[in-house]
Amino acid sequence: MHSPDRLKYINFSQLRSFYAVGRVQSFTKAAVWLNIGQPTVTTQVKALEERFNVQLFDRSPNGLHLTDTGVALMKLARQIFALEEHAHSLLDSTGNSYGGKLHIGTVGSYFVMDFLVDYSEKFPLVQVSVVSGNSGVLYERLLNYELDVAILGRKYDDHKLEQLRLGAHEVAIIVDESHDWAAKSTISLEELDGQRMIFREEGSMTRRALEEKLEEQSVKPNVIMELSRDSVVEAVAAGLGAGIISMEEFSPDERLTLIRIRSQPPMTNSYAACLRERRNIPAIDVFMRLVEKRLLLDSSTNPVD
Incomplete structure (x- = not known):
C-alpha cells in the first residue's frame, strides 16, 4: 500500500517570532509585542534560519533589514497570521x-x-x-x-x-485668509496657471483628478510642495500657497476659505x-x-x- 508523503511543516513559534521581528525591525520590540523574552525571539529566528539553511535578516550597524528570502517569507507570513487572526474571530463569534x-x-x-x-x-x-x-x-x-x-x-x-x-466627490481649492482669493467663492481652472500651489503626495486621487483637468487645459501651476492631506491644510493656513482638497474632507476652519472650481470641476x-x-x-x-x-x-x- 502506497504511504502518503510526510507532511511538511514549519515550527509555528519560530515563524511567529520571524514575523514579529520583520514587522517591527527589532528583536527587542518584537519580544515586547509577543510578550516573551528577547533571547527566546533570537533563538527561534536563529533556529528557523538553521533549519532551512537560509539567512532571513541582514544585521549591520545601520540596523536590521530583511534579505530577499526574508522579504518573500514575510509576504507569506502576513497571509498566514492574518488568517490565524480571523480564524480566532470566527471561533469567537456566536450568532x-x-x-x-x-x-x-x-x-x-x-x-x-x-x-x-x-x-x-x-x-x-x-x-x-x-x-x-x-x-x-x-x-x-x-x-x-x-x-x-x-x-x-x-x-x-x-x-x-x-x-x-x-460616490463622487468634488475637488476644490483652499487658501488662507490673507490670500488674494480669500474673498472668492469660485475660480476658473485657468486662474491656477502659475499660481503657487501645495499639492497632495503621489498616489493621491485628489491630486490625480486635478492634474488630469490641468493637463486638458494646458494649465501649469507653480507646485512648491507635495504633502499629506493634513499637512496641506496647515501649509495653506501658514500662507505658503493655495492647496487642494476634496470638499467632503474639508472641515470649516476660520483660517481658510474653500473655493470651488467653475465649469466641470475635478471629481474623485x-x-x-x-x-x-x-x-x-x-x-x-x-x-x-x-x-x-x-x-x-x-x-x-x-x-x-
Missing part, C-alpha cells in the same frame, strides 16, 4: 454577536465614520482600528493582508478585489474594497454588508433617471 478585530484603511475619515457608527452599535465586540493614507498605499496594504477593508479614492482593475462604489470617486477571498470572514463581511445596505437605501431614496 450575530461577532468578536475579533477589523483593520480599516481610508483615504479620509469622512468616508468611514458613518459606517463605523452603525458597525459599532450592531457589533460592539469587534475591535476596530482605522488608519489613513492615500489610495496607492492603502491598496498595497490591502493586498499584503495588513488591512481588512479599505476606502479607496479610485477603482482598481484587479480581480482579487471586491469593490463597491460609494470613493470605493469600499476588500479581498474577495476574505469576504466570508465575519468581521469583513459585516462591514461590506453595511455598505451594500447603505447603497441600496441611497439608490431607493435617490433613484437614477
